[in-house]
Amino acid sequence: LPESFTQHFDHQHSLEKLSLMAPGALAPAVGQWIASLPELKSLRLDLTGRSTIAVEGFFDELLPRSGYSTPSSITSTDHDSGVFSDDDEVDFSLIRKSVLRLVTGDSKSNGSFIKMRRLQLIGDVANIAVFLKHITSPLTQLELVIEDPPDRADWHDLSALICEKFGDCLQSLKVSATASSRFADLVRSTSRAEPAASRLSLEQLSYLPSLKRLEIDLPESVVVTDKDLQCLAKACPSLEVLKLCPLACFPTATRGPKLTLDSIARLVSSCPKLHTLGAVIDAKNGSKDILSSPLASSKSLLRLH
Numbered sequence: 001l002p003e004s005f006t007q008h009f010d011h012q013h014s015l016e017k018l019s020l021m022a023p024g025a026l027a028p029a030v031g032q033w034i035a036s037l038p039e040l041k042s043l044r045l046d047l048t049g050r051s052t053i054a055v056e057g058f059f060d061e062l063l064p065r066s067g068y069s070t071p072s073s074i075t076s077t078d079h080d081s082g083v084f085s086d087d088d089e090v091d092f093s094l095i096r097k098s099v100l101r102l103v104t105g106d107s108k109s110n111g112s113f114i115k116m117r118r119l120q121l122i123g124d125v126a127n128i129a130v131f132l133k134h135i136t137s138p139l140t141q142l143e144l145v146i147e148d149p150p151d152r153a154d155w156h157d158l159s160a161l162i163c164e165k166f167g168d169c170l171q172s173l174k175v176s177a178t179a180s181s182r183f184a185d186l187v188r189s190t191s192r193a194e195p196a197a198s199r200l201s202l203e204q205l206s207y208l209p210s211l212k213r214l215e216i217d218l219p220e221s222v223v224v225t226d227k228d229l230q231c232l233a234k235a236c237p238s239l240e241v242l243k244l245c246p247l248a249c250f251p252t253a254t255r256g257p258k259l260t261l262d263s264i265a266r267l268v269s270s271c272p273k274l275h276t277l278g279a280v281i282d283a284k285n286g287s288k289d290i291l292s293s294p295l296a297s298s299k300s301l302l303r304l305h
Contacts (some may be wrong), residue, residue, distance in 0.1 A: 001025060006033040013037065019044035021122075026054050032061035035112035043116055047123030047131060048178065055130045062112055113137045122178060125150040129158045138169035148181040148218045149198045159204035163235075167207040174215045185219035196220045197250050202228035206235050212273075213241040222248035224279070226263035233270035242267075246278030246305045261286035265296035274298065278305035 001024035009015075016039050024030065025045055034043065047055055118141040121128045125146050142162065150158075162170065177185075188196065200221035214236065222245040232239070250256045257280040264281060268274060290296055 001027070001030065006030060009033065014039055016040060017042040019120075021046045026050055026058045028057050028059075028061040031058035035059075035062050039115060040113065041115050042118040042120075043113070044120040045122070045131075047121060047127040050123065050127060052127060052130050055127045058131070059134045117141065119143070120145070123147070124154075125158045126154045129154065129161055132158075132161055132165065135165070139166050140169055141172040142166065142170060143172075143174040143176075145176050145178055146181075146218075148177040149196075149200075149221045152199075152201070156201065156204045159202070160206070163205060163207040167209065169210060170208060171210055172213040173208070173211060174213075174217075176215075176217045177219055182219055197222050197248070199223045199225075203231045205231065208236045210238060211236045212238055214239060215241070215243040216245055217243065217247075218245055221245075222250070222280070223258055225258045226260055229259065229263040229267050233267045237271060238273060239271040240273050241276040242271075242274060243276070243278040243305075244280075246280065248280050250280070257282050262290045265290045265293070268298040268301060269295055272298075273300055275300045276303040277301065278303075 001020075001022050005024075006029050010033070015037050018034065018037070018040060020030070020034075021044070026047070034040065113135060114137065116135075116137045117139060119135070119139055120143040121131060122145040125144075128144055128146065162173070185196070196219075198221050200216070200218065200223060202224065214232070224244050232242070244259075248257075259279055259281045261281065261283060262285070264277070264279075268277075
């Protein structure tokens, strides 16, 4: 983006939807401008290939809101105290940033993105987690386009963070793969190699009572277990649409999908509003008690894939 980008759009206070995919979209000045848009409801940003420091930098220029004191000694750019010689001089910039976060209650982005309800982020799950930590808006729609497969620990942290910050308000969560991840899967398929299948744990999605739609469409992280469905049934009682990689292919050398009809029956009984379900299921395994029980039936279910 050109350096004058924010100046050109400085008076566009009526913007409700914004998508920035160009290099430079994470510049601190751009972050300050976006955060100040009073009518912004939908934001799409590309974090691909950026460091966590660059993602943090997006929020550097967000000014502390009223009610917080910011001593001039902290924000001062003059770091030569006269105590150290040139050889021993210490750069206090990182220390100042840490102290500033403590003084402001680590809430310098409070009051920003006031009306934002929909957010789409593209990139590594670690960067997405760093970005979401700064968002205080009550998001209702969150769409994540991630590198697949994600790092297991980073995925767990991101899942827990989503529940912690947006559990009471989030109504739609979509997770799909970046173009590079899909291209790698395409290369495997055209070379007639076995499809890759890795585990995607949903156990950290522990509190999403308002969630109505959960869609996961990844080329490699397709293994979901009965325990994952049990967690979803408990955490998301308001689910209406659930799609868990319904077009997934599994290697012939493995046992195939882990989901069974038993777990589907428990999900249906726990989510009375569920009307659309898409998943790859091992239909051979199912207890007679579950399959014949009227409690496992659903009056709302309309679409199965």
